[in-house]
Amino acid sequence: MPMTSSINDINIDTVNKEIIRGLLKLPENQFCGECGMIEPQWASVNLGIFICLSCAGLHRRLGTHISRVKSCELDNWLKSEIEAFKETTNLKAKEYWESLVPSDFIRPTYADSNGLKEAWIRCKYEDKAFVPEDVPGAKRLNFSKREGYVYKKGIIVKNWKRRFMKFIGDDRLEYFKNEQDKTPCGSISLHDCGQIDSIQELEGRTFCFIISTPKRRYLISCDNYQQLLIWIINTRLSSKRNSP
C-alpha cells in the first residue's frame, strides 16, 4: 500500500541518516577526503569517501562513471551504499588512492584554487596516478621530469610565447626559445615566492598558473591537468626548500 511503503521509506531513511551521521563522527572521516576541510557533508558513494561541498562540485565534474556524489543529509542512500561505507573510511581510501604519492608531495588543500584541486582529483581517480603498483590501468605522473614546453605571457608584449622551461636546482626556473638553446630568455627566481597556484582560463589559454615573486607575477599555461599539477607542486617544493 502506498501509504505504508511511504512510511517505511521514511523510517528506513531516518535510520540510514543516523548511520551516516555515525560514520561521519569517526575520527578518520571528520575531514574532507580531498582537501582537509572540516566536517564533510557530501560523499562519493562509489569511491567511499566523505568530501566537502566544494570537492563535491569537483567530483561531479569527473562524471558519474568515475564518482557518484550524494549529500549525506539531502539525498537518499541505498542500503548497499551504506554497507560499503561501513567497510571503509577516508583514511583507508587515501591509503589506496594515494598509495604512491611521492613522500615530499605537497597535497592541495581547501585554501588552494579549484583548478589545482581538480587537477589533483583527476590525476587521482581518472588516471589512477597514485594507486598501488599492481593495479592495472594506472597512468603515472613523472615528478622527476622538471622541464618541458609551456606558454608564458610576456610582460612587455603581452602575448603568449611558447618556451622551454626547466628548473635549475631549486634556485630558479629558466626559460628558452628552444630546448637546444644555451642562453635563456629569462629566469624566475624561486626565492621568496608568494602565490603559486592555478588560475582561471585566461585569454583562451587553459591550464594556467601563476608564480608570484617579489619582482613580478609570471603567468604560464601548460597542455593538460597532469602537467599543471606537476609544475605547481614542483615549483612549490623548490620554493619551500628555499624558504628560511
Ligand SMILES: [Zn+2]
Ligand atoms: Zn574538500
